[in-house]
Amino acid sequence: MNHRIAVIPGDGIGKEVVPAGIETLEATAGRFGLRLEFTDFGFASADYWQRHQRMLPPDWEQTLRAFDAIFFGAVGWPTVVPDHISLWGSLLQFRRTFDQFVNLRPCRLMPGVRSPLADREPGEIDFLVVRENTEGEYSSVGGRIFEGTDRETVLQETVMTRVGVDRVLRFAFEQAQSRPKQHLTSATKSNGIAISMPYWDERVAAMSQRFPRVRVDKFHIDALAAQFVLHPEWFDVVVASNLFGDILSDLGPACTGTLGIAPSANINPDRRHPSLFEPVHGSAPDIAGQGIANPIGQIWCGSMMLDHLGHPEAAAHLLGAVEDVLALGPKESPLTPDLHGIGTTAELGNAIAERVRER
Amino acid sequence: MNHRIAVIPGDGIGKEVVPAGIETLEATAGRFGLRLEFTDFGFASADYWQRHQRMLPPDWEQTLRAFDAIFFGAVGWPTVVPDHISLWGSLLQFRRTFDQFVNLRPCRLMPGVRSPLADREPGEIDFLVVRENTEGEYSSVGGRIFEGTDRETVLQETVMTRVGVDRVLRFAFEQAQSRPKQHLTSATKSNGIAISMPYWDERVAAMSQRFPRVRVDKFHIDALAAQFVLHPEWFDVVVASNLFGDILSDLGPACTGTLGIAPSANINPDRRHPSLFEPVHGSAPDIAGQGIANPIGQIWCGSMMLDHLGHPEAAAHLLGAVEDVLALGPKESPLTPDLHGIGTTAELGNAIAERVRER
Numbered sequence: 009m010n011h012r013i014a015v016i017p018g019d020g021i022g023k024e025v026v027p028a029g030i031e032t033l034e035a036t037a038g039r040f041g042l043r044l045e046f047t048d049f050g051f052a053s054a055d056y057w058q059r060h061q062r063m064l065p066p067d068w069e070q071t072l073r074a075f076d077a078i079f080f081g082a083v084g085w086p087t088v089v090p091d092h093i094s095l096w097g098s099l100l101q102f103r104r105t106f107d108q109f110v111n112l113r114p115c116r117l118m119p120g121v122r123s124p125l126a127d128r129e130p131g132e133i134d135f136l137v138v139r140e141n142t143e144g145e146y147s148s149v150g151g152r153i154f155e156g157t158d159r160e161t162v163l164q165e166t167v168m169t170r171v172g173v174d175r176v177l178r179f180a181f182e183q184a185q186s187r188p189k190q191h192l193t194s195a196t197k198s199n200g201i202a203i204s205m206p207y208w209d210e211r212v213a214a215m216s217q218r219f220p221r222v223r224v225d226k227f228h229i230d231a232l233a234a235q236f237v238l239h240p241e242w243f244d245v246v247v248a249s250n251l252f253g254d255i256l257s258d259l260g261p262a263c264t265g266t267l268g269i270a271p272s273a274n275i276n277p278d279r280r281h282p283s284l285f286e287p288v289h290g291s292a293p294d295i296a297g298q299g300i301a302n303p304i305g306q307i308w309c310g311s312m313m314l315d316h317l318g319h320p321e322a323a324a325h326l327l328g329a330v331e332d333v334l335a336l337g338p339k340e341s342p343l344t345p346d347l348h349g350i351g352t353t354a355e356l357g358n359a360i361a362e363r364v365r366e367r
Numbered sequence: 368m369n370h371r372i373a374v375i376p377g378d379g380i381g382k383e384v385v386p387a388g389i390e391t392l393e394a395t396a397g398r399f400g401l402r403l404e405f406t407d408f409g410f411a412s413a414d415y416w417q418r419h420q421r422m423l424p425p426d427w428e429q430t431l432r433a434f435d436a437i438f439f440g441a442v443g444w445p446t447v448v449p450d451h452i453s454l455w456g457s458l459l460q461f462r463r464t465f466d467q468f469v470n471l472r473p474c475r476l477m478p479g480v481r482s483p484l485a486d487r488e489p490g491e492i493d494f495l496v497v498r499e500n501t502e503g504e505y506s507s508v509g510g511r512i513f514e515g516t517d518r519e520t521v522l523q524e525t526v527m528t529r530v531g532v533d534r535v536l537r538f539a540f541e542q543a544q545s546r547p548k549q550h551l552t553s554a555t556k557s558n559g560i561a562i563s564m565p566y567w568d569e570r571v572a573a574m575s576q577r578f579p580r581v582r583v584d585k586f587h588i589d590a591l592a593a594q595f596v597l598h599p600e601w602f603d604v605v606v607a608s609n610l611f612g613d614i615l616s617d618l619g620p621a622c623t624g625t626l627g628i629a630p631s632a633n634i635n636p637d638r639r640h641p642s643l644f645e646p647v648h649g650s651a652p653d654i655a656g657q658g659i660a661n662p663i664g665q666i667w668c669g670s671m672m673l674d675h676l677g678h679p680e681a682a683a684h685l686l687g688a689v690e691d692v693l694a695l696g697p698k699e700s701p702l703t704p705d706l707h708g709i710g711t712t713a714e715l716g717n718a719i720a721e722r723v724r725e726r
């Protein structure tokens with residue numbers, strides 16, 4: 009099996025954790041007889057911006073289309089280029105152009121990682137946030153009227169389409185159906201947001217007809233956010249609009265203490281376009297350049313990428329190696345400072361790669 | 368000092384906790400030489416709906432206008448009347464008609480109340496969410512086109528006005544300025560929601576010019592939700608749009624373990640209209656009728672009402688009595704089952720009223 013992977017390290021710690029991600033992917037490929045071919049790109053970074061005054065080359069779309077997946081580090085370096093330019097000019101552009109309409113973020117307690125919640129054990133919390141990734145509340149449609157006066161009024165349009173809503177719901181129901189608990193939770197706010205959210209609820213009800221084995225419930229986003237803290241063990245698959253999914257997929261990993269190591273997959277399930285895998289943590293200017301960034305988010309992304317490419321066993325093997333190394337704790341594993349260890353990015357990456365080969 | 372208070376117990380446990388709220392308010396009034404005159408109303412309830420097929424009498428506005436404040440229990444009884452009717456027909460109607468443009472929700476660790484967060488002590492978490500309460504994302508403007516086809520598209524309008532945004536920001540800055548930490552956090556999502564949230568950010572920046580002593584920061588709502596779990600001790604006053612404020616003011620009390628006893632004040636700061644005080648917990652059909660509902664949310668509302676009516680010392684005295692009774696724990700205080708005690712609503716209300724008279 010041969011896969012071509014585009015690698016975009018981006019900015020800050022993105023450049024430090026991507027090599028560790030590749031090392032562990034190569035180790036896993038070795039174990040499972042896969043061939044992964046990596047090609048590096050320097051665009052979608054502040055360095056590129058400084059040289060070209062844009063985030064991407066004109067032919068970026070054609071270039072990236074030739075790959076089976078994009079392995080992404082982090083983008084954003086606000087002292088050089090404002091975030092709204094670097095993000096809308098790269099990451100958000102990729103999501104829409106490549107129709108990566110599902111954003112998938114697992115939330116689980118990992119061995120050896122301290123959760124801010126009291127008295128929780130690994131295994132107790134393990135759910136998946138499925139976020140709509142191309143429409144909804146993320147929109148630049150709207151405008152201002154009576155500008156600069158006391159009557160100034162701003163309109164901001166949320167746009168939902170049947171195509172857009174149904175396809176992400178279908179994906180979420182399929183995920184739920186394939187898991188032991190077969191439980192899907194929908195995030196809504198139809199008691200306050202009176203047009204779009206009742207529509208979302210209607211489409212959930214319609215789709216659930218086709219998945220009779222999946223138990224469905226819905227929570228208003230305010231109550232749901234509260235339950236992520238109070239009863240995270242209730243959830244299995246959670247499906248949400250672009251904005252609600254954005255909130256829940258930061259809140260979930262915060263509850264499990266894994267915000268610094270959480271992965272995210274921007275997926276085009278049709279496979280007509282390449283999907284993109286990036287850790288949630290971002291470029292982290294405060295610790296960049298010190299070689300101490302935790303590479304586990306990037307490595308976990310590698311596992312999700314293997315799964316997406318059709319290798320669930322290899323994906324599980326790699327994630328298992330991560331868990332083994334975490335479980336040994338900072339005395340026996342070279343864990344990075346955020347995990348109370350004294351290891352470097354490279355040492356932790358090495359240890360996980362070695363564990364991949366051994367286990 | 369004489370104040371006329373309209374009392375609307377509403378549905379479910381609303382009817383059980385309101386008497387405890389009144390008892391403790393009367394005890395406090397006695398201590399501070401205030402005269403509170405309570406008048407009961409049966410509307411805004413499922414009972415009223417069953418008799419009249421509407422939530423409110425035609426002259427409700429005129430009736431309630433004669434009062435200095437509204438002391439509200441809970442509304443909602445979905446087996447009799449759907450939530451969107453009971454809520455838009457009462458609570459949301461009051462907010463808009465009486466221009467209660469600030470929704471105020473304190474989040475603090477209370478003695479004797481277990482927080483779901485590990486290793487937190489009372490005093491460590493104590494912040495205030497100031498929510499815009501009349502416009503923004505809560506809107507019924509918008510609609511559907513190409514209905515029933517594959518091209519079905521739904522538009523939902525968020526509406527922000529300079530008047531609406533500036534007045535809630537001014538209130539929040541004033542609150543921040545009057546507190547020791549003088550720290551205001553603004554919730555935004557200007558990196559994704561491209562029209563309304565950049566406008567919100569601009570108005571925050573403009574208003575901060577007038578409050579040079581207040582330290583201001585802003586977080587995107589995804590990161591902010593995560594920080595409520597990871598670092599709730601960072602926050603002092605948090606200001607947010609209608610939707611973001613709704614989410615944060617459920618999430619905050621969830622983090623402090625006080626969701627079941629949290630108060631909320633729907634305030635018209637101009638005092639041209641009556642303000643409304645209601646606990647966050649709702650009508651709780653699952654425990655209604657058993658006499659075991661925790662009345663502290665309602666009592667805490669009473670404290671906020673006294674503060675709003677110009678009696679901050681009486682307000683603090685009442686809240687202090689609540690804290691004293693909580694601190695004694697379930698062995699010495701008749702705490703309700705949610706606080707691991709065996710007390711009833713009435714017993715806990717009595718104990719707090721007694722403490723008000725003693726302390």
Ligand SMILES: CC(C)[C@H](C(=O)O)[C@@H](O)C(=O)O
Binds near residue numbers: 199200230454613
């Ligand atoms: C019931 C609902 C419409 C309401 C709201 O969203 O405002 C509630 O959640 C609240 O916060 O008071």
Ligand SMILES: CC(C)[C@H](C(=O)O)[C@@H](O)C(=O)O
Binds near residue numbers: 095254558
């Ligand atoms: C950076 C930002 C625009 C982005 C988003 O909101 O989608 C990020 O928070 C994420 O979740 O990937």
